[in-house]
Amino acid sequence: MQYDEIMVRYGELSTKGHNRKNFIDRLGSNVRDALHKFPEVKVHANPDRLHVSLNGANSDEVMRHLKLVFGIQNFSPSLKVDKNYDAVCKAAKEMIEEQVKHPITFKIETRRSDHHFEMDTFQMNRELGGYLLQQFPDLLTVDVHHPDLTLRVEIRLNGIFLTSEKVPGAGGLPVGTAGKGMMMLSGGIDSPVAAYLAMKRGVSVEMVHFFSPPYTSEQALAKAKELTGKLAHYCGSINFIQVPFTEIQETIKEKVPEGYLMTVQRRLMLRLAVALAEKRHGLAIFNGESLGQVASQTMQSMRAIEDVTNMPVLRPVLSYDKNEIIKIAKQIGTYDLSILPYEDCCTVFTPPSPKTMPRVDRARKYEQLIDVDGLMQKSLANIKITRIHAGEEFLNQNQDVFADLL
Numbered sequence: 001m002q003y004d005e006i007m008v009r010y011g012e013l014s015t016k017g018h019n020r021k022n023f024i025d026r027l028g029s030n031v032r033d034a035l036h037k038f039p040e041v042k043v044h045a046n047p048d049r050l051h052v053s054l055n056g057a058n059s060d061e062v063m064r065h066l067k068l069v070f071g072i073q074n075f076s077p078s079l080k081v082d083k084n085y086d087a088v089c090k091a092a093k094e095m096i097e098e099q100v101k102h103p104i105t106f107k108i109e110t111r112r113s114d115h116h117f118e119m120d121t122f123q124m125n126r127e128l129g130g131y132l133l134q135q136f137p138d139l140l141t142v143d144v145h146h147p148d149l150t151l152r153v154e155i156r157l158n159g160i161f162l163t164s165e166k167v168p169g170a171g172g173l174p175v176g177t178a179g180k181g182m183m184m185l186s187g188g189i190d191s192p193v194a195a196y197l198a199m200k201r202g203v204s205v206e207m208v209h210f211f212s213p214p215y216t217s218e219q220a221l222a223k224a225k226e227l228t229g230k231l232a233h234y235c236g237s238i239n240f241i242q243v244p245f246t247e248i249q250e251t252i253k254e255k256v257p258e259g260y261l262m263t264v265q266r267r268l269m270l271r272l273a274v275a276l277a278e279k280r281h282g283l284a285i286f287n288g289e290s291l292g293q294v295a296s297q298t299m300q301s302m303r304a305i306e307d308v309t310n311m312p313v314l315r316p317v318l319s320y321d322k323n324e325i326i327k328i329a330k331q332i333g334t335y336d337l338s339i340l341p342y343e344d345c346c347t348v349f350t351p352p353s354p355k356t357m358p359r360v361d362r363a364r365k366y367e368q369l370i371d372v373d374g375l376m377q378k379s380l381a382n383i384k385i386t387r388i389h390a391g392e393e394f395l396n397q398n399q400d401v402f403a404d405l406l
């Protein structure tokens, strides 16, 4: 069914007191961004609800985009009809035909802001209800207390709007309302899910990706960028910062005892991410670590790595089981990409038996064996930033995914 307007209900915004206006303004601009492909659409973010006037845009397509915008509790597509009772009956009949496939209970709920309209709310409820019962005797029964379907009729000055379906929104908070965070994005399963969860709580993320050519391939880099394109569906576009890491890894490999290779590498990654955050007004670092999953993800290890900064390091998937993370990865469409077998710079240089309980004092001592500042400066001087838009693709589809590994 082609609708005329979508009425959007806010999520947690209502609990945010004086910040409410900022949240609503931000949601309004995020919705405009998400719908930028539909120039005819107009978005009005009002204090109680947000209205999307479709002006002929395909309502199914618009709703598909709207479903991904954080900060929306649910929304209802509406039909706009002429201000007469016959038009209301005709449209209501069409809606029931389209949406009701088996017997249900229903009620009509009318609101009237145009008090000059010929029928009051009570009359509209009773007469339209009676009409629909007559039209669909085998499908509809009235239940005014707990109906399966509520058909809302809003009599406004500029027309009558009919709404029934309630489509669940993405929940969460509008992206941007929590400030900016630097997301350490690998090509794996966990960090894209962590990025999604951070965005869901209102964080505007910038991706930081470490790559080590020639040990890691162009395709591995392209995969991380393409994952960013998938995640950009939730916010419009995301900055992707690629940080060269080869020289740092080679130096660490040469100078640091094997048991601490992984810890010192991670310390350098974190130092670089923090340096970028400080330069780019980021407030925290996000990563995809989950407690106990691998050697670097014990609490001792986190302590020995986090030692390099006092900036918060936030781990949205910390307490999730792998299966739970995979389930979300599938829902958000990153899983199939994440499991493509391209190498990550961490795995290439991971020693056979990294310390699961590294000591902070030793990590500090071994780190002193390399020129931390000099190496960081070189790496930071060669970063590349790409603005990646929703759905952008980077992987060369024709290339054999295994070719790089041989």
Ligand SMILES: Nc1ncnc2c1ncn2[C@@H]1O[C@H](COP(=O)(O)OP(=O)(O)OP(=O)(O)O)[C@@H](O)[C@H]1O
Residues within 6 Å of the ligand: 183, 184, 185, 186, 187, 188, 189, 190, 191, 192, 208, 209, 210, 211, 286, 287, 288, 289, 290, 293, 294, 296, 344, 345, 346
């Ligand atoms: N090349 C990289 N660039 C940026 N961040 C990285 C990179 N490799 C690892 N990380 C960060 O470190 C975290 C832990 O990485 P690790 O490889 O130990 O674990 P993982 O559980 O396989 O994570 P993922 O599935 O996200 O790769 C990642 O979730 C990510 O946040």
